[in-house]
Amino acid sequence: EPEVTQTPSHQVTQMGQEVILRCVPISNHLYFYWYRQILGQKVEFLVSFYNNEISEKSEIFDDQFSVERPDGSNFTLKIRSTKLEDSAMYFCASSDLTDNQPQHFGDGTRLSIL
Amino acid sequence: GENVEQHPSTLSVQEGDSAVIKCTYSDSASNYFPWYKQELGKGPQLIIDIRSNVGEKKDQRIAVTLNKTAKHFSLHITETQPEDSAVYFCAASSSWGKLQFGAGTQVVVTP
Numbered sequence: 001e002p003e004v005t006q007t008p009s010h011q012v013t014q015m016g017q018e019v020i021l022r023c024v025p026i027s028n029h030l031y032f033y034w035y036r037q038i039l040g041q042k043v044e045f046l047v048s049f050y051n052n053e054i055s056e057k058s059e060i061f062d063d064q065f066s067v068e069r070p071d072g073s074n075f076t077l078k079i080r081s082t083k084l085e086d087s088a089m090y091f092c093a094s095s096d097l098t099d100n101q102p103q104h105f106g107d108g109t110r111l112s113i114l
Numbered sequence: 115g116e117n118v119e120q121h122p123s124t125l126s127v128q129e130g131d132s133a134v135i136k137c138t139y140s141d142s143a144s145n146y147f148p149w150y151k152q153e154l155g156k157g158p159q160l161i162i163d164i165r166s167n168v169g170e171k172k173d174q175r176i177a178v179t180l181n182k183t184a185k186h187f188s189l190h191i192t193e194t195q196p197e198d199s200a201v202y203f204c205a206a207s208s209s210w211g212k213l214q215f216g217a218g219t220q221v222v223v224t225p
Binding site: 058 | 160215
């Protein structure tokens with residue numbers, strides 16, 4: 001069964017450094033998402049992306065965050081200047097249609113900011 | 115915005131018994147309600163979903179019910195097995211696929 005893959009599985013970064021999290025969505029999917037989960041808290045929506053544009057973003061997704069689909073297979077989340085509170089599990093998801101269509105999640109990248 | 119509440123936070127059941135997890139949502143525009151299972155070290159895995167034009171859906175030992183008037187939906191697992199032990203999340207969506215998740219329920223099935 002096709003799956004969403006994320007790399008790396010664990011990223012350790014110094015505060016203030018830039019980090020890029022990578023995702024390969026399911027190949028025929030058109031909609032892409034990033035979510036995060038701080039330890040012990042809810043999974044939170046960050047951003048949705050379609051047709052090379054952001055469709056919707058949450059309040060968390062401020063100017064420090066950006067997303068990109070640099071080629072036909074990868075989908076990336078960049079955090080420009082990391083803060084301690086960015087430490088979390090980051091999940092990528094994809095779906096073939098929006099609006100009532102299943103989102104399939106990757107296994108996540110654990111981001112630890114020191 | 116949407117707010118999803120989930121109860122209980124932990125649920126311990128004997129193998130073979132049923133487990134029920136309940137969620138409520140606040141946004142009447144929400145029209146899609148998936149349930150995810152998350153095992154340790156893995157991402158959320160979709161196990162069942164329901165759309166607002168349906169009141170109940172079943173897939174083998176798993177069923178979901180939706181009450182739009184009361185704005186709540188529930189997950190039912192029958193004949194629980196040890197491999198059902200995991201964290202279960204409900205979610206609701208009303209626009210652009212943005213999922214709002216509940217806080218999760220840790221289910222422990224004891225032999």
